Amino acid sequence: MTQTARRGLQVGTIGQLVPRIDAPPKVKGEFAYASDLSTPGMLFGHTLRSPHAHARIAGIDTTDALTMPGVHAVLTHEDVPGDKTYGLEFADQPVLAIDRVLYFGEPVAVVAAEHPEQARRAAERIRVVYEPLEPVAEMERATEQADLHPDRPTRSHGYREDDRSNVVRHMVIRHGDPDAAGDVSVSGIYELGIQDQAFLGPESGLAVPDGEGGVDVYVATQWLHVDRAQIAPCLGLPLEQVRVHLGGVGGAFGGREDLSMQIHGAMLALHTNRPVKIVYNREESFTGHVHRHPARIWAEHRATKEGRLVSVRMRILLDGGAYASSSTAVCSNAASFALGPYEVPNALIESTVVYTNNPPCGAMRGFGAVQTCFAGEGQMDKLAAALDIDPVELRLLNALAPGDTLPTGQTITGSLPIAEVIRAAAALQPPAPEELPRDPLRLPGGAGNTTRGEGVRRGSGFAVGFKNIAYSEGFDDYCAARVRLFDDGSAEIHCAAAEVGQGVTGVVLQVARTELGTDDVRLASPVTSQVDSAGSASASRMTWMAAGAVRDACRAALDERAARGGRSEVDVERIYRHPRTTPLDPETGQITGERAHVAFAACAMKVVVEVDVDLGLTRVVWIGAAQDVGKAVNPQQVEGQIEGGTAQGLGLALMEEIQTSGGLITNASFTDYLIPTALDMPPVESVLIEDPEPDAPYGIKGVGEPPTVVSTAAIVAALRDATGRGLTRVPVRPDDIVF
């Protein structure tokens, strides 16, 4: 089903197609996910959450709840031992609501009991007196309504000053002369709904008191050390007394960057002096993590009659929801990639993210680039139609290449084979249309048996997108690894890189085996007390960063052993940093150093769909993808990232949206929030373009996000081709096609 360049390489080392070491325990049901953890004397925690999107809390009475059977603790904001607020980047979020709630599902109190049902029933007996307030529910009105965060948590962080209500970040990128005229101009307004990461393993963790005032937290997370940095101050503990261990992670996709149960579980464990496990159910999970920002994007593209882009104006509005999370970086990323992978001499990009009482939004695979790729690629197709130029030719004509300049003034110095990925994807040939009649499973509507082929039209679409790898804008982005070499020739690697399903444990072992020249390498279970931070399993960075750290630590360990004359035991830790980035100028959006982003990766897709235009039902028939991967460390896993990332973009294109009414989530279940099933996914044919990244270890690029960035845009392009409709909002609903 996939077509890739596979090369013969050494067993277990970089570039080889190796089975995952965690696959056998996972297929046997023996892999310990955070929700599987169990220990004697363990209590179960439960979280009482706000039923309102915006309300004042007039009082909380826990008296009755404390008398319920099996209950050991009922805690509120008054019981938070240290700092009352926390946050991934800005501490604007209460551990437990204090005198108000700002979103539906905000934690208000936590309970520990001997059985989870006892904890749930006790939580129902907590009396909270709410005085409901009008929610800020429309992002376009947020700047005119009451300020939800009058203390402005994101001010004085080097961002552009903006005194309007509820602005989390506002940024402008001005490049050349945005008023430059072209021969043709196309404009459009694009919208995206709220997407959920919908990882299958719900938020879970186990907190165990150490008997000396400290606590061990075993949790499914993306970044152990940033969790610890948020947990410890809220517990009033020094960092050393909080040890965060990686519990098995059932998917992440950005949704585990922010904390969920960590502080709550630790508070309950310390209060009761018993281990406490908290496992969210699916409904709770929809409120238990941040989501992909919904967006509204206004765009105008001007070009010469030959098809050269002259100027692009884009205004991006993102709904950040109730708390800041990583919204400031998403806002900037959306702006940075607003123009797509094209050389554009003049541009004006304005990007704003606002606070509202809607579900908090933050990181999700693609991180701002998904939203602007959907708008930008829609514009490129409009331009191609206006100019009567082939859409692929138009993209090739404007494709960015190394040496070109981004709208931030950054010159591309590394690898960026845009034209190559476009050509490779365009060269893929979809299967010929299948004759009718055929099994309804292979028609729009599927097993619903809604058509025998009448009303079904075929369409094809194309899109290309790119995104940064690793953290940007001056963030001190590093990864540590520790290598122990033993007398018997074996080695042990410590690296806190979170295995979230992407396969980074395999990468660490492949690198260590490559560098140490032995297969006798084991990877220690990640814990904050044994090794420094690995940074986040985010931003398509973990493979690159972990490979750099493990490589450097292995080489240092071998050097040290050699310096000691051979066989002695050594234990070394090394920190790897990618080339330094610098912030953007807050007024002009221009670089203040050599670069704001360290590197880029791209993906192009060709899509064939069939649409029943009478009923608005769709079927994606085939997807061809070409991705710029730097160096495929494990080709099988790279293909898996492309196929899985494509599926998440398909979900956003066709079915996935958290629906809200006045800020309340109305579809918090897999019955009502649909993700692609085995019947929704077409075959994905993928080509890996290996163009080594000069600044990265082994030429590696991250591969997780580019397919998600582009697949939504490519699928909707195909739907437009099949239906002749504008389709400017995702997910595309049957009504959008029929009416």
Place this chain on the structure above:
Amino acid sequence: MRISIRVNQADHEADCWEGESLLYALREKLGFPGSKNACEQGECGSCSVLLDGTLVCACLVLAAQADGHDVTTVEGLGDGDDLHRVQQAFVDAGAVQCGFCTPGLVMATVDLLAHSAAPSDDEIREALSGNLCRCTGYAKIFDAVRAAAEAR
């Protein structure tokens, strides 16, 4: 209440509250956490087990309903360290990423192949359509099912 369940060909007993699901009893009372708690409302298939040979979502069956019955979970498929051919096919095909859906998909595949030795692609897709996977996009899972069918 006290219940007796035969799990993976061994008899087990547990004290259960009447409202507990079979999934909860397996995971928290009987020491079989292999069946997964992804949605607990019968939508995702991650908790799929065989109950007297029939594929069910363990989250939708009360522990009390399983009293006196025979359950096979993903932990009961292999033979010691030897993987069941379906498990081996999932490993080899790269069908496992985060793996949270994997136990359910393995059970659904075992059930499919018990009823259809050489399923067509449409049969595979339909048979697995009740099992959600968020990581893989399903392609390598289909590869695994085909490989398992051929390995018989």
